[in-house]
Each structure stands twice: as C-alpha cells, then as structure tokens.
Amino acid sequence: MNEPLLQVRNLKTYFPVGGRLFSRSKRYxxxxxxxxxxxxxxxxxGVVGESGSGKSTLAxxxxxxxxxxxxxxxxxxxxxARKSGGELxxxxxxxxxxxxxxxxxxxxxxxxxxxxxxxxxxxxxxxxSQRNEKAREILRMVGMPEDAARRFPHEFSGGxxxxxxxxxxxxxxxxxxxLDEPVSALDVSMQAQILNxxxxxQLKLGLxxxxxxxxxxxxxxxxxxxxxxxxxxxxxxxxxxxxxSDARHPYTLSLVSSIPTIEDTDGHTRRILKGDIPSPIxxxxxCRFRTRCDEAREDCSRVDPQLQAVEEEHQVACxxxx
Numbered sequence: 001m002n003e004p005l006l007q008v009r010n011l012k013t014y015f016p017v018g019g020r021l022f023s024r025s026k027r028y029x030x031x032x033x034x035x036x037x038x039x040x041x042x043x044x045x046g047v048v049g050e051s052g053s054g055k056s057t058l059a060x061x062x063x064x065x066x067x068x069x070x071x072x073x074x075x076x077x078x079x080x081a082r083k084s085g086g087e088l089x090x091x092x093x094x095x096x097x098x099x100x101x102x103x104x105x106x107x108x109x110x111x112x113x114x115x116x117x118x119x120x121x122x123x124x125x126x127x128x129s130q131r132n133e134k135a136r137e138i139l140r141m142v143g144m145p146e147d148a149a150r151r152f153p154h155e156f157s158g159g160x161x162x163x164x165x166x167x168x169x170x171x172x173x174x175x176x177x178x179l180d181e182p183v184s185a186l187d188v189s190m191q192a193q194i195l196n197x198x199x200x201x202q203l204k205l206g207l208x209x210x211x212x213x214x215x216x217x218x219x220x221x222x223x224x225x226x227x228x229x230x231x232x233x234x235x236x237x238x239x240x241x242x243x244x245s246d247a248r249h250p251y252t253l254s255l256v257s258s259i260p261t262i263e264d265t266d267g268h269t270r271r272i273l274k275g276d277i278p279s280p281i282x283x284x285x286x287c288r289f290r291t292r293c294d295e296a297r298e299d300c301s302r303v304d305p306q307l308q309a310v311e312e313e314h315q316v317a318c319x320x321x322x
Contacts, residue, residue: 003077004038005176005208006062011035011071011081013054013061017281029281031057033232034071039176044202044209046223046240048216048255052277054232055212059180062210063097064088075176093123096174100181102165106153112139112164113149116171123172134171141204142167143197159190163197170201178210183218195221216243216255225313228252231288232280234307238314248310248321250293287319295320 013032031054039045047055060066062073064080073080080091099105107115116135120126126134136146142163153161162182169177179198183191195218201207211222219226220240228236228251236249247256254271274292278284287305290296300319307315 002040005041005076006210007038007072007074008062009036009072009074011058011061011073012069013057013066014069027281030232030283031280032061032068033280035229035232035234037227037234037237039208039210041175041208042202042206043224044211044222046211046213046219046226047229048213048219048226049229050214050277052231052280053229054280055214055229056180058229059097059178059210059212063095063178064092093172094175095178096169096172096176097178097180098162098165098169098182100184102161103153103158105165106161108153111150111152116149116168119168119171138167138171141170141201158186159193162186162190162194166194166197166201170205174207176208176210178212180212181214182211184213184215191218198222217259220244228255231278231283233288233317234315235289235317236315237307242314246311246314248314248316249289249318250295250320251289289318 011032012030012034014028014030017027017029033054035058037045047058049055057066061068068081071081075091075095078091080088083091110118113132113135116138117128117131120131120134135149139146139148144160144163144167148156148164153164156164182198183194186194198209199222202209209222211219213219220243223240226238226240226243227234228249230251236247236252238246243252244256244259247253250271254273257271274294278288278291284291286299286301286303287293287296290300293300297319303319305317305319307317310316310321
C-alpha cells in the first residue's frame with residue numbers, strides 16, 4: 001500500500017487548568033491523550049463519540065489551531081507539529097477544515113465573493129479575472145448560483161451556508177479536508193443533501209476526509225474506516241461495515257444500539273450509558289470507561305487497556321475483548 005497521506009502518532013493535547021498560586025503541581029485537561037492513526041489518499045476516516053470525547057480538539061490540533069503537547073502530525077512525510085510561522089502556514093495549505101457552525105466562521109460584513117477572492121488570492125494568487133472565474137466554478141460545484149457571490153452570509157439558510165463553507169475549503173485546491181460535525185446543525189433532509197455532496201466532491205476531486213460526528217449512522221454512511229473516541233483516546237477502530245455487526249467495545253455497542261431501526265424492533269435492545277462522561281481533568285484509574293461499563297471487572301480499575309488487534313483491520317482497547 002502507498003505511503004499514508006496523514007500519519008498521527010501518539011498525539012497529545014493538554015490544557016493547563018487553574019490551581020493555587022505558585023503551586024508546583026500543575027493540573028491538565030487531557031483533551032487528546034495518545035491518539036495514533038493514519039489515512040491514505042481517497043479514504044475517509046470517521047471519528048465518532050460523545051461531546052467531550054476530544055474529537056474537535058483532535059481536528060483543531062491537526063490543522064494547527066492548537067499546538068500539540070506531544071506526538072507527531074505527519075502530512076506527506078513532514079511533521080507539522082515541529083513547524084511554525086510561515087513555514088507551517090505554507091505546509092497547511094493542502095489541509096482545510098469545515099466547521100459545524102459555518103455562520104460563526106464567516107465575516108458577516110464580507111460578501112461571499114470577496115471572501116472567496118481573499119482566500120484564493122492569499123493561497124493561490126493569480127489575476128483578479130482568474131480568481132473570479134475560480135470562485136464561480138467553486139460555487140457551481142457546491143450547487144450554489146453565481147449571484148451568491150454578491151450576497152452576505154446572513155442571506156442564506158443553514159444548508160446553503162454549509163455549502164458555502166465547503167466552497168471556501170475547496171477554493172484552495174486542498175488534498176485533505178477535516179469535516180467537524182458538518183451536518184449536526186441541519187435537519188435530516190438537508191443532512192442527506194450535504195452528505196451526498198461531500199461524497200460526490202470526494203470522487204470528483206480525489207479528496208481525503210477526516211469526518212467527525214456524534215451520530216454513528218452518519219459516520220457509517222460516510223466512512224471507509226471508523227474510530228470510536230472516548231475521553232481523549234480511540235477505544236475501537238474498524239471498517240465501517242463492521243460497526244453494526246462486529247462491534248466489540250461496550251462503549252461502541254452503546255452507540256450502535258442508539259441507531260433507530262425499522263426491522264426487528266422487538267429484538268432491538270438499547271444499551272443505556274450510565275452517568276455522564278468523566279472529567280478529562282480527573283480521569284478514572286485503569287480503564288477510562290469502567291465507571292459507566294456494565295461489564296467492568298476488578299482488574300479494569302488497575303489496567304489501562306491499549307488498542308490491540310482482534311481481527312484484520314479491527315482493534316479494540318478492552319480487557320474483555322481479547
């Protein structure tokens with residue numbers, strides 16, 4: 001197999017939290033705590049988990065919005081975690097991100113055309129006429145009319161704004177796009193439209209995706225492989241088609257059981273998670289999921305399980321699954 005487009009190795013992103021003045025013992029919020037994976041060209045790795053599991057922090061660390069506390073982010077053979085300033089910005093151009101709330105990431109005083117022109121000018125250059133033509137091409141590609149360029153963000157619906165957010169990401173000819181909850185703020189019919197658009201664009205442009213969501217069914221629809229994240233770590237990684245038939249980790253099974261079904265409703269048993277996700281500041285000892293797990297045993301409080309292969313292309317971090 002070819003060299004991965006992106007390799008993440010033992011990535012950690014910690015944030016210091018308040019303590020007593022002049023205290024020697026610092027406390028940290030461990031948002032991402034030792035995550036490793038790789039993505040090949042044309043692939044989609046889906047990452048699913050509850051709010052507070054570290055998914056968005058992982059995404060923002062990869063694109064350079066947060067500096068990693070440790071680990072490597074290797075894109076096309078270069079460790080971005082060791083770069084900074086102008087060199088990092090240059091290396092980041094092929095990596096773009098689409099956020100959950102597109103309106104919050106737009107300049108409300110700037111027309112869509114001016115926004116696209118500014119992005120293209122900074123990243124790709126070219127004459128004004130060339131930039132205008134590229135902007136029109138991108139708008140057509142995401143299903144928006146050309147006259148959208150003359151309008152402001154507030155004039156569009158949520159689904160249209162997400163299309164425009166995708167257009168902005170595509171304006172710089174990216175190779176790798178991170179999609180952070182791109183449809184969670186939309187209604188079901190609009191979700192389907194945006195997901196289909198993303199798949200069409202991936203095939204047409206040869207894009208590689210990291211797709212983040214809390215809805216298992218959405219991630220399954222989009223992904224080649226799927227990673228389940230809990231309290232800063234991946235607890236299960238598998239092919240997308242295995243999520244419903246061969247999930248092993250108790251946390252994954254709880255997420256899968258929440259997917260609505262039409263067939264065999266009498267035999268569909270919900271696995272309700274106990275309590276709330278623990279604080280990433282005061283992590284449970286041993287297995288991080290044990291405080292909410294019905295299958296926890298005595299050694300789960302002592303042993304911190306790591307990802308281990310249970311089948312080809314299937315890894316689980318659980319003492320009961322090996």
